[in-house]
Amino acid sequence: MVMARRYPLLLLMSLGVALSPIYLFESGGLQFAHYAMAVFILLCSVTYRFSPLSRSDLFFLLYVAYVWLRELAALVSGAPLVTMMVPLHLTFVFFLYFYSRRHLYSQSDLVAVGHAISVACSVAFLGVILTGFSLQSGAAPVRAMGTFNNPNQLGYFAVCSGTIVCFLYNLKALRPVQFFLVLMISIFLSLTSLSKASMVSMGFLLLAQSGYLLFSHASREARLVKLLSCLLFVVAVSSIALMFELWRVFMVVDGLPFVDRLVNFASENDSSFTVRGYGIIASASLVELVFGMSSYSAALRHGGHEVHSTLMSQLTYYGLCGSGFLLYFFWRWFRTVLVSHGWLAMCLVCGPVMLFGVTHNGIRFLLFWILISISMSKAAGGSK
Secondary structure (H helix, E strand, O other), X not given: OOHHHHHHHHHHHHHHHHOOOOOOOOOOOOOHHHHHHHHHHHHHHHHOOOOOOOHHHHHHHHHHHHHHHHHHHHHHOOOOHHHHHHHHXXXXXXXXXXXXXXXOOOHHHHHHHHHHHHHHHHXXXXXXXXXXXXXXXXXXXXXXXXXXXXXXXXXHHHHHHHHHHHHHHXXXXXXXXXXXXXXXXXXXXXXXXOXXXXXXXXXXXXHHHHHHHHHOOOOHHHHHHHHHHHXXXXXXXXXXHHHXXXXXXXXXXXOOHXXXXXXXXXXXXXXOHHHHOHHHHHHOOHHHHHHOOOHHHHHHHOOOOOOOOHHHHHHHHHHHHHHHHHHHHHHHHHHHHHHHHOHHHHHHHHHHHHHHOOOOOOOOOHHHHHXXXXXXXXXOOOOO
16 A cells, blocks of 8 residues: 555544543443544555455354344344444444554554553553542542443543553564653553453553563573563552552551452352343343343343453353354454464463453443454454
């Protein structure tokens, strides 16, 4: 593609990433970031020449097509028209993944995305500061949500942005100071959201990133530099934790709310798999187990709520057939990162978001697909 044509598209994509934390409309609807990405997709569809689908693209497309068929069948059987928002959104997601992955094929593209995610984290940080957050425990601790519609969205944003920042830094697309500041913001957002899944996922991310920094290079000099960087990182995080603890002691506060949330993880009712909707599939018939029961039917059996899981929701809605396509696509994603960057990078890139997805349905989140696009792009050493 002519370079002059690439810059407006890269700007639109970066704008969509930067606007991702701004939620001015109801959840499930279009936000400003979606409009920016929609223009990006439209221009790409006009500018790009047709290229053969990779195996990953093909199975993702088969999954989207199956969702269309299953939800159309539910619509004919009496489901409301709003049900069709599910396949419409997945179609949007497919083209976002398809074009953004192909558009990222140079180091400068990754640098631009790194700047965009830095802006997005800054916006989210300002949103939390301006709307308020609480570091004091109480009967009902205040969960920050900033510019999002609920705290779990803020927590998931923290996980996705933190993962993207770590991956881009490892690809040398971010400077150390920028990486450190943005990662600290992501940790702050996760803690103030009081999302248990987010905090656990962020902890896994920090462990994976520390392991990558320590063991990803063979030379002794490089390992020494990475070790010192890791020690500096641990000291910085420990200093922040100590600051919070001193604040807690001198302010005579019983405890920090994010600590209380983690300590009481197992005893809280909303942590159970039953509440998350895992048990719905037990009521499925053999036909529904194979072909799915549709998102509408599953919601009826769960008191009007969706299944709160990235993978279990798809297995429940679309059965072994539909979810099989998606699982194969995810496997191709894991394998691409593994072959290109090693098992530590695979744990770093894929682990946190999938861990969050155990108790939340993260398949609709825009940054989730941006993360997949980046890690499978040519610029990151992925498949073409």
